[in-house]
Amino acid sequence: MSDRREWPLYEVFVRGKRGLNHVHVGSLHAPDDDMAIRHARDVYTRRNEGVSIWVVRSADITASSPDEKDPLFAPSGDKVYRHPTFYDIPDNVPHM
Amino acid sequence: MSHSTPDPNAAAGNVYDGLLEHHDVAGDDSQWAFGTDFEDPLAGVDTTVPDDVDAHELATYCLMLGDDALVLSQRISEWCSNAPDLEEDIALANIALDLLGQARLLLARAAAADPSVVPTLPEGSPVPAEDALAFFRDAGQFRNLRITEVPNGDFAHVVVRTLLFATVRLSLFTRLAESRDPVLAAIAAKGVKELTYHRDYAGRWFLTLAQGTDESRRRLTAALAELWPLFGEPLSTHPVEAGVAAAGVGVDPAAVADEVDVVLEQVFAVSGVDRPGAAPLAGVQGRTGRDGLHTEALSRMLAEMQVVARAHPMGKW
Amino acid sequence: MPTTDTETGMAPDPTAERALLEQFDAIVERNDRVEPRDWMPEGYRKTLIRQVAQHAHSEIIGMQPEGNWISRAPSLRRKAILLAKVQDEAGHGLYLYSATETLGPSRQELTEMLLAGKQKYSSIFNYPTLSYADVGTIGWLVDGAAICNQVPLCRTSYGPYGRAMIRVCKEESFHQRQGYELLMTMMQGTDEQRAMVQESVNRFWWPALMMFGPPDDESPNTAQSMAWGIKRNTNDDLRQRFVDMSVPQAEALGVTLPDPELRWNEERGHHDFGQPDWDEFMQVVKGNGPCNAQRLAHRRRAHEDGAWVREAALAFADKSGGLDTPALVPREGYSTSETEEVR
Numbered sequence: 209m210s211d212r213r214e215w216p217l218y219e220v221f222v223r224g225k226r227g228l229n230h231v232h233v234g235s236l237h238a239p240d241d242d243m244a245i246r247h248a249r250d251v252y253t254r255r256n257e258g259v260s261i262w263v264v265r266s267a268d269i270t271a272s273s274p275d276e277k278d279p280l281f282a283p284s285g286d287k288v289y290r291h292p293t294f295y296d297i298p299d300n301v302p303h304m
Numbered sequence: 305m306s307h308s309t310p311d312p313n314a315a316a317g318n319v320y321d322g323l324l325e326h327h328d329v330a331g332d333d334s335q336w337a338f339g340t341d342f343e344d345p346l347a348g349v350d351t352t353v354p355d356d357v358d359a360h361e362l363a364t365y366c367l368m369l370g371d372d373a374l375v376l377s378q379r380i381s382e383w384c385s386n387a388p389d390l391e392e393d394i395a396l397a398n399i400a401l402d403l404l405g406q407a408r409l410l411l412a413r414a415a416a417a418d419p420s421v422v423p424t425l426p427e428g429s430p431v432p433a434e435d436a437l438a439f440f441r442d443a444g445q446f447r448n449l450r451i452t453e454v455p456n457g458d459f460a461h462v463v464v465r466t467l468l469f470a471t472v473r474l475s476l477f478t479r480l481a482e483s484r485d486p487v488l489a490a491i492a493a494k495g496v497k498e499l500t501y502h503r504d505y506a507g508r509w510f511l512t513l514a515q516g517t518d519e520s521r522r523r524l525t526a527a528l529a530e531l532w533p534l535f536g537e538p539l540s541t542h543p544v545e546a547g548v549a550a551a552g553v554g555v556d557p558a559a560v561a562d563e564v565d566v567v568l569e570q571v572f573a574v575s576g577v578d579r580p581g582a583a584p585l586a587g588v589q590g591r592t593g594r595d596g597l598h599t600e601a602l603s604r605m606l607a608e609m610q611v612v613a614r615a616h617p618m619g620k621w
Numbered sequence: 622m623p624t625t626d627t628e629t630g631m632a633p634d635p636t637a638e639r640a641l642l643e644q645f646d647a648i649v650e651r652n653d654r655v656e657p658r659d660w661m662p663e664g665y666r667k668t669l670i671r672q673v674a675q676h677a678h679s680e681i682i683g684m685q686p687e688g689n690w691i692s693r694a695p696s697l698r699r700k701a702i703l704l705a706k707v708q709d710e711a712g713h714g715l716y717l718y719s720a721t722e723t724l725g726p727s728r729q730e731l732t733e734m735l736l737a738g739k740q741k742y743s744s745i746f747n748y749p750t751l752s753y754a755d756v757g758t759i760g761w762l763v764d765g766a767a768i769c770n771q772v773p774l775c776r777t778s779y780g781p782y783g784r785a786m787i788r789v790c791k792e793e794s795f796h797q798r799q800g801y802e803l804l805m806t807m808m809q810g811t812d813e814q815r816a817m818v819q820e821s822v823n824r825f826w827w828p829a830l831m832m833f834g835p836p837d838d839e840s841p842n843t844a845q846s847m848a849w850g851i852k853r854n855t856n857d858d859l860r861q862r863f864v865d866m867s868v869p870q871a872e873a874l875g876v877t878l879p880d881p882e883l884r885w886n887e888e889r890g891h892h893d894f895g896q897p898d899w900d901e902f903m904q905v906v907k908g909n910g911p912c913n914a915q916r917l918a919h920r921r922r923a924h925e926d927g928a929w930v931r932e933a934a935l936a937f938a939d940k941s942g943g944l945d946t947p948a949l950v951p952r953e954g955y956s957t958s959e960t961e962e963v964r
Contacts, residue, residue, distance in 0.1 A: 213729065213931075213932070213935075214727055214728070214729040214931075215389070215931060215934065215935065217719075217722060217727075233788075234715075234716055234719055234784075234785070234788070235719035235722065236391055236715060236719070237389065237390075237391060237728060238391065239512075239931075239934035239935050239937065239938040240934075240937075240938035240941070242508070243508070243512075243934065243938075246395070246504075246505065246508065247391040247394075247395070250391065250394045250395040250398055251391060251394050251712055251715060271658070374697075378692065381691050381692065381700075381704050382691075382692060384684065384688045384691055384704065384707055384708070385681075385684040385685055385688045385707070385711075385919070385923065386922075386923045386926070387923065387927065388923075388926070388927025388928075388930035388931055389927060389930075389931060390681070390711050390712075390714060390715045390718075391715070392927075392930075393708070393711045394708055394711050394712060394715070397704055397705075397707070397708035397711070398708070400704060401701060401704055401705060401708070404697065404700060404701050404704070405701065407697065408697050408698075408701075411697075430810075431696075432696075434697055435695075435696045435697055438697055439695070439696075458926070459926075459927065459930045511937075512933060512934050512937045513930075513933055513937075515936075515937050515940060515941070516932070516933025516934060516935075516936045516937040517929070517932055517933045517936045519929050519932075519933070520929060520930070520932075520933030520936075523929070608692050608693060609692060609693065611693055612693050612694070612695040612753050613695040613696065616695065616810070616811065616813065616814065618810070618811050619695065619807075619810045619811055619813075619814050620806050620807065620809055620810035620811075620814070621695045621696040621698075621699050621753075621803070621806060621807065621810075
């Protein structure tokens, strides 16, 4: 991670009940995998929706293109959740 | 490769399916975790007090355990919107909600076992017993441990306090699940799962702060030094506790002291933190939190907690 | 890295860009969803970031006015409900920050923009909460207005935003119900409680109407946002819907809405109603509301007080490799056994 000041982003997958697939339910920040599992339990299953949780660093997900005809600018093997930033950042936001 | 326009309200396999169906109709509240309303841990439990058990003693014991949970819940809920990040804000609120749920069950049990412990309210007051106990007793009638009431400090403080408290309470509740009082047994069985999580959460943060930065280690050891003198009380035996333990309905804290020690020793060892040597805080003429003798912080905390309820003794909420 | 101009987000080749724009327009046109890796016009991205971040900030700042009463909740049941509700708001903020993060900026950057006053949050939270009835009124009117705004957003064109909103809306309906139920219960209580409810409704009715934003003819962004499918209804449409919904609820409750112009218009099939004080609205938006400074100072303090904790956790993750940490304590009981970790 280039910016060590922020906890990395994780993607959370929950199996709602036995017999179902794990489904992507959202994201969260955590300093490491172990904490990410704990956070996922607190954030995404606080109403007992889930019986099983997976977490994976967003940066570790390799994605295919959304479309067979890949847009010109989309590199293969991009990271899906942290979209490369086209966002212009205000000058005085530090640590960019 | 289905590429039809997705109807987000009917996303197949969504784990939240079923929740939206109740979207704007009143009724089924079962999926919302309002503390103990989530599920009734007392469903089907026989609520009569065993014949040979002193009902007043049982009620007093329930107040002790209930007040511990209530007061610490109040302190932890002060963290709401103040935590280091959103994830920790949510985690701390979960812990506070669990403890609040335990408090409600225990106060209700105290009132059922011996109605004379419940403060008298004006004739016709709709205030339920659990609220009469929580909001209409003065500090001197609270039986909680002093470690639960001292004001919050920084994040290290809540980590240490939660670790110490949950470690003792988990050991107590594990045994209490075998109580001859079926209600206490059911409350404890539910609490064990929650407390295991609290201890685990606090233990992991204890390690993290101990091994994180110099600053976090400094703050952690400062919090431990501050709270350690208050940690004698949770492991010493009050006469009421001795009585209920002898009757087979309660647990003598001294009986779990070794087990607690082993767990804490392991946390300290893994974290590379020295066990504090400070002596336990003295009482006043031998009286401590369990006797209703508190720090200066409790009455101040209660003044805030009770202000609305006391202004409306005939109020419905 | 992508062959785009990072200044504009446009592909350098104008022909290719036209093709991308056509493809994008087609997605929006057929009510399909735009997903994070799709090409999108830079204006669309910026508008979304502004709107979703503002929404996320509103959830987080919105924790404060209600959190103000957690410590004083008058019954243990109400305390549990309120704490669970404010906790939900933290969760909603988290979902929405995550949706914003798929567009580029990180949560840290968004928080810094909030604290620097570069991004806004809903002005309603710059009003103070002065009695416990406000907890009920916020649930009924403020969350009610939010639901009017938010339910259509479940169908917004940007996928991650829509998905976050579905989860938010599911939980939000409980918020509105608990608020209304609190007010109903209080109305069955003492005269003082009834007066407390009416006083609270008097204070929050107009700010709730302001939550839909300025009138359509003074809302410059609405048309483009609707064309892009980010927004699904105009401010005035939603405001009308809210008033029509609230009137019978107020009657059932037994409170009076503080608007002398409020009456049913048979011809329109809607209620006529008066306009909020838009000058006050502008004052609050500009930062001069009763609680603007207080809310931001609270958020800044929490964020700064937590810096050493966030830093310590990262330092620990570095040292331990972020991998297996030793089991500190036996884990029987809590269901880690059911928690499958993926590495």
